[in-house]
Amino acid sequence: AQRVTQPEKLLSVFKGAPVELKCNYSYSGSPELFWYVQYSRQRLQLLLRHISRESIKGFTADLNKGETSFHLKKPFAQEEDSAMYYCALAGRGKLIFGQGTELSVKP
Amino acid sequence: EPEVTQTPSHQVTQMGQEVILRCVPISNHLYFYWYRQILGQKVEFLVSFYNNEISEKSEIFDDQFSVERPDGSNFTLKIRSTKLEDSAMYFCASSGVADSTDTQYFGPGTRLTVL
Numbered sequence: 001a002q003r004v005t006q007p008e009k010l011l012s013v014f015k016g017a018p019v020e021l022k023c024n025y026s027y028s029g030s031p032e033l034f035w036y037v038q039y040s041r042q043r044l045q046l047l048l049r050h051i052s053r054e055s056i057k058g059f060t061a062d063l064n065k066g067e068t069s070f071h072l073k074k075p076f077a078q079e080e081d082s083a084m085y086y087c088a089l090a091g092r093g094k095l096i097f098g099q100g101t102e103l104s105v106k107p
Numbered sequence: 108e109p110e111v112t113q114t115p116s117h118q119v120t121q122m123g124q125e126v127i128l129r130c131v132p133i134s135n136h137l138y139f140y141w142y143r144q145i146l147g148q149k150v151e152f153l154v155s156f157y158n159n160e161i162s163e164k165s166e167i168f169d170d171q172f173s174v175e176r177p178d179g180s181n182f183t184l185k186i187r188s189t190k191l192e193d194s195a196m197y198f199c200a201s202s203g204v205a206d207s208t209d210t211q212y213f214g215p216g217t218r219l220t221v222l
Contacts, residue, residue: 034210043111044150044198044213086150093138094163095200095211097150 002027002091006098013077014106021072021101023061023087032090033070035061036097039083047072047085057081077105109133111214113199119220123188128217130182130199139182140200140211141174143167150198156182189221 003026013019025031035047048056050063050070061072070087082105087098112131120126132139141153155162156174173185182201186193196218200211 036213043215046210046212049210092163093155093202094140094152094165095142095150096152097142099149 002089002096004087004089004096004098006085006087006101008101009099010102010104012104012106015079016076019072019074019077019081019103019105021085021087021103023070023072023098025068025070025087025089027068027089027091031063031065031070033061033063034088034090034095035059035070035072036086036088037083038086038100044086077103079105079107081105111199111201111212113197113214113217115217116215117218117220119222120189122191122221126186126189126219128184128186128197128199128219130184130214131180132182132199132201133212134180136201136203136212138162138202138209139174139176140202141184142198142200142213143195144198144216145192145195153184186219189219191221194219194221 005024007022034049036044037047038044059074061070063070084100084102086100088095114129139156142150144150152165154164154168154174171187175183196216198216199214202209202211
């Protein structure tokens with residue numbers, strides 16, 4: 001079965017601290033994985049996807065097929081990073097989302 | 108930058124009533140989607156649509172739901188007889204292709220409240 005798991009509902013860190021938002025997936029095949037972000041009262045926006053291997057707003061994510069993980073990392077969190085983060089798996093044109101992790105960055 | 112738009116932003120209806128949620132996808136996109144998010148739960152896929160027909164639908168998308176592209180710009184989701192459990196945020200999305208590597212662009216959502 002195709003599934004995405006984000007084990008943390010809420011992650012609270014101080015400004016400048018490293019951040020890691022966890023994402024594990026279950027998929028039989030070669031996965032295409034995405035991170036979407038939703039800032040307060042705004043739409044879901046693509047943050048990054050594993051095929052592009054880009055770093056957006058300082059965030060990176062590496063696909064680890066052995067651990068079936070796609071954790072999102074940032075070395076130094078900023079207050080403006082506070083948002084909901086969703087990991088998503090693309091399968092046959094549809095997205096399967098995790099539960100989401102709320103990141104709160106405190107000053 | 109072009110965006111997906113959705114109307115209304117908030118819809119309140121009585122149980123058993125029909126509702127139509129509207130979306131205007133990005134103009135050169137060919138693939139359209141509806142997702143929903145019940146409060147406190149994950150975003151769930153409902154249906155995908157291409158070339159004037161449903162490509163795929165989830166088990167949530169039962170006979171109470173239908174989608175339509177009535178003209179060259181709008182994409183609608185109709186719920187025939189709303190239930191309390193239909194209360195959720197409904198997101199429309201569009202993409203240029205249905206390839207799994209393509210980005211889906213989301214609208215701001217319509218909050219549906221069924222009383």
